[in-house]
Amino acid sequence: MAEDQVRSGWPLYEVFLRGKRGLNHVHVGSLHAADPQMALRHARDLYTRRNEGVSIWVVAAADITASSPDEKDPFFAPSGDKVYRHPTFYRIPADVPHM
Amino acid sequence: MAEDEFSVYQSLSEETEDHRWAFGTGFTDPLEGIDPSVPDGTDAQALAAYCLMLGDDALIYSHRLQQWMTRMPELEEETALANIALDLLGQARMLLSRAGQAEGRGRDEDRLAFFRDEHEFRNVRLAERTDADFAELAAGLLVFSAWRLALFGRLASSADPVLAAIAAKGARELAYHRDYAAQWVIRLGDGTPLSHGKMQAALGALWPLVDELFQPDPVTAALPGVAADPAGLRAEVDAVLDAVLAAATLNRPDGAPMARVAGQAGRDGVHTEAFGYLLAELQSVARAHPDATW
Amino acid sequence: MLTMVPKTGPEGMVAMTAHPEDGLPEDGTGQLQAHFDETIERGRRIEPRDWMPDAYRSTVIRQIAQHAHSEIIGMQPEGNWITRAPSLRRKAILIAKVQDEAGHGMYLYSAAETLGADRADLTDKLLNGRQKYSSIFNYPTLTYADVGVIGWLVDGAAICNQVPLCRSSYGPYARAMVRICKEESFHQRQGFELLLTMMRGSAAQRAMVQDATNRFWWPSLMMFGPPDDQSPHTAQSMAWGIKRHTNDELRQRFVDMTVPQADKLGVTLPDPELKWNAERGHYDFGSVDWDEFMAVVKGNGPCNAQRMARRRAAHEEGAWVREAAAAYAAKHPLRRGEAA
Numbered sequence: 001m002a003e004d005q006v007r008s009g010w011p012l013y014e015v016f017l018r019g020k021r022g023l024n025h026v027h028v029g030s031l032h033a034a035d036p037q038m039a040l041r042h043a044r045d046l047y048t049r050r051n052e053g054v055s056i057w058v059v060a061a062a063d064i065t066a067s068s069p070d071e072k073d074p075f076f077a078p079s080g081d082k083v084y085r086h087p088t089f090y091r092i093p094a095d096v097p098h099m
Numbered sequence: 100m101a102e103d104e105f106s107v108y109q110s111l112s113e114e115t116e117d118h119r120w121a122f123g124t125g126f127t128d129p130l131e132g133i134d135p136s137v138p139d140g141t142d143a144q145a146l147a148a149y150c151l152m153l154g155d156d157a158l159i160y161s162h163r164l165q166q167w168m169t170r171m172p173e174l175e176e177e178t179a180l181a182n183i184a185l186d187l188l189g190q191a192r193m194l195l196s197r198a199g200q201a202e203g204r205g206r207d208e209d210r211l212a213f214f215r216d217e218h219e220f221r222n223v224r225l226a227e228r229t230d231a232d233f234a235e236l237a238a239g240l241l242v243f244s245a246w247r248l249a250l251f252g253r254l255a256s257s258a259d260p261v262l263a264a265i266a267a268k269g270a271r272e273l274a275y276h277r278d279y280a281a282q283w284v285i286r287l288g289d290g291t292p293l294s295h296g297k298m299q300a301a302l303g304a305l306w307p308l309v310d311e312l313f314q315p316d317p318v319t320a321a322l323p324g325v326a327a328d329p330a331g332l333r334a335e336v337d338a339v340l341d342a343v344l345a346a347a348t349l350n351r352p353d354g355a356p357m358a359r360v361a362g363q364a365g366r367d368g369v370h371t372e373a374f375g376y377l378l379a380e381l382q383s384v385a386r387a388h389p390d391a392t393w
Numbered sequence: 394m395l396t397m398v399p400k401t402g403p404e405g406m407v408a409m410t411a412h413p414e415d416g417l418p419e420d421g422t423g424q425l426q427a428h429f430d431e432t433i434e435r436g437r438r439i440e441p442r443d444w445m446p447d448a449y450r451s452t453v454i455r456q457i458a459q460h461a462h463s464e465i466i467g468m469q470p471e472g473n474w475i476t477r478a479p480s481l482r483r484k485a486i487l488i489a490k491v492q493d494e495a496g497h498g499m500y501l502y503s504a505a506e507t508l509g510a511d512r513a514d515l516t517d518k519l520l521n522g523r524q525k526y527s528s529i530f531n532y533p534t535l536t537y538a539d540v541g542v543i544g545w546l547v548d549g550a551a552i553c554n555q556v557p558l559c560r561s562s563y564g565p566y567a568r569a570m571v572r573i574c575k576e577e578s579f580h581q582r583q584g585f586e587l588l589l590t591m592m593r594g595s596a597a598q599r600a601m602v603q604d605a606t607n608r609f610w611w612p613s614l615m616m617f618g619p620p621d622d623q624s625p626h627t628a629q630s631m632a633w634g635i636k637r638h639t640n641d642e643l644r645q646r647f648v649d650m651t652v653p654q655a656d657k658l659g660v661t662l663p664d665p666e667l668k669w670n671a672e673r674g675h676y677d678f679g680s681v682d683w684d685e686f687m688a689v690v691k692g693n694g695p696c697n698a699q700r701m702a703r704r705r706a707a708h709e710e711g712a713w714v715r716e717a718a719a720a721y722a723a724k725h726p727l728r729r730g731e732a733a
Contacts, residue, residue, distance in 0.1 A: 031175055034721065042179070162476060172714035213480075233710075391597075
């Protein structure tokens with residue numbers, strides 16, 4: 001089956017919401033979708049229960065660049081790292097050993 | 100064991116009136132402030148029959164969607180499906196209640212849903228189909244919601260204020276359903292060769308039941324200004340379907356309409372063989388305890 | 394200088410571990426461990442990008458994943474009664490509840506993925522038996538009253554387990570639990586309300602509730618897991634802050650909360666040894682049949698095969714749909730920033 005060959009069929013999207021009375025978008029979680037438009041619909045269903053007046057951002061997790069919260073720790077390179085070191089962001093065929 | 104975390108539990112058990120979601124959705128009653136009496140000059144029994152037609156369409160379609168729960172191809176689709184099933188169930192409840200009001204025999208939504216027999220249900224036969232696969236789910240929902248949205252668009256200006264309010268609210272929901280279905284028809288039509296084949300076959304399987312949606316009926320004819328003429332919806336629905344099918348790289352089927360039985364079909368209470376089993380499932384517990392409160 | 398290198402863990406996922414290069418002091422990892430320990434000690438949160446021991450990461454992934462699987466599988470026993478719900482209002486409530494459970498599963502998979510797990514991989518592990526789900530869902534729902542009893546007892550037990558997890562040391566899990574707990578308390582209230590209505594109804598309804606209670610009471614107690622003296626992992630989990638109370642503590646708490654609720658309903662809990670112990674300040678209760686528990690956990694419960702078959706069928710039969718959506722997305726890359 002094709003899906004076994006490539007692990008990331010439906011990539012991960014992070015979801016950010018700003019409520020009606022909110023001042024800024026807040027990260028609420030993630031979901032899987034085939035494309036950004038589907039991700040938006042799913043985010044509306046899953047994280048807002050189709051509440052009106054809520055602003056939704058969906059961002060492919062692979063596009064997020066983040067700093068380390070522990071900047072003062074000398075053992076971490078300061079900033080520019082990927083936020084989640086997910087194996088899902090690497091399209092690795094299933095039969096490659098030790099991956 | 101610290102008490103503080105379980106006091107969190109206590110505070111979680113706050114009173115709420117919202118029976119749908121734990122967090123309120125700003126769910127307001129669309130019928131608040133609307134005069135429930137049947138408008139002057141409107142045939143009350145015809146209005147009741149009309150509301151049953153529209154209510155049964157939604158009730159039965161929702162039932163078929165409910166049967167898809169835990170079977171959807173991805174978890175996110177479970178949430179979307181449940182939304183649609185809930186919306187249609189909500190429309191059914193309001194329409195059945197309106198039917199009972201207009202009829203004036205003291206029948207409420209539950210008495211109508213659970214204690215009518217097969218021949219008393221007025222849904223179109225498209226609503227009672229079982230989907231053989233997800234392609235049929237998408238195709239069926241596209242046709243049904245495009246049709247119902249066109250209908251509700253007309254009914255928002257119905258002379259019956261209750262019907263108009265139900266239609267106004269329902270139209271927003273149906274636009275969402277139609278969009279959901281259209282997205283899937285397009286993705287599957289223009290996805291893989293396998294999905295294209297399945298989607299084309301799905302359209303072919305349900306096409307014979309489309310014509311019935313636009314047929315005239317005596318109840319509608321008895322409600323000028325209140326009901327909407329089904330034939331008048333065809334152009335709008337065709338335009339939507341043509342646009343979606345084109346984007347999906349699918350061909351419009353050209354099969355013949357499914358014949359009637361002694362000239363009768365869903366609107367006359369003459370259904371398919373599947374319908375008896377559907378009602379048996381839907382009504383079994385309620386009928387086993389006919390006088391119980393739940 | 395320490396380099397971060399990928400290391401494959403037991404679940405097949407990649408962990409980033411500090412690896413000392415030649416000639417450097419080996420207490421690099423020791424400092425990271427100390428920082429981790431201090432974070433736990435202070436009751437602070439471990440967040441996705443923090444260093445954590447491999448065993449903590451794999452244990453938390455497994456705990457969250459099994460919780461997620463439980464929510465998804467849990468949709469089935471309750472979903473069993475949606476189409477037959479005896480009033481339209483009850484039908485709507487039940488659809489909303491089962492939908493919530495799908496949502497909870499997704500919040501939890503999302504939390505597991507912050508640790509480097511992949512949802513499709515976790516699903517595979519569920520389907521091939523390498524990860525489990527709560528044993529309660531291997532029991533059948535045989536009457537409509539079971540819906541109410543599940544809301545009352547099963548959601549009640551889940552809440553007992555879950556409220557403390559709102560203080561889990563792993564941040565994303567704790568936050569998911571807060572959201573889930575709010576929704577679950579609503580579910581429990583709905584279940585209890587249905588039972589109250591039925592107990593004030595006909596003799597047949599009352600008998601139905603009593604019968605459902607008789608079938609679900611002991612399995613609900615089993616939801617808290619084996620007795621403390623047979624739970625070797627408890628100590629480490631508590632040291633890591635991913636478990637806040639022992640199985641027996643939570644089980645006792647559940648019994649103490651539930652007995653008065655049963656009295657209010659007018660149902661008898663099927664345990665002749667259930668009795669208030671003034672000295673202890675708790676209810677004494679009888680022995681759980683741990684043989685039954687082990688049999689169900691091993692796969693021989695009444696519904697194990699059926700639950701797995703349904704989940705497997707949905708996943709496998711849905712593959713062509715998921716592939717088609719991915720194929721369409723590849724053919725039609727959207728310009729970023731377009732609204733739906």
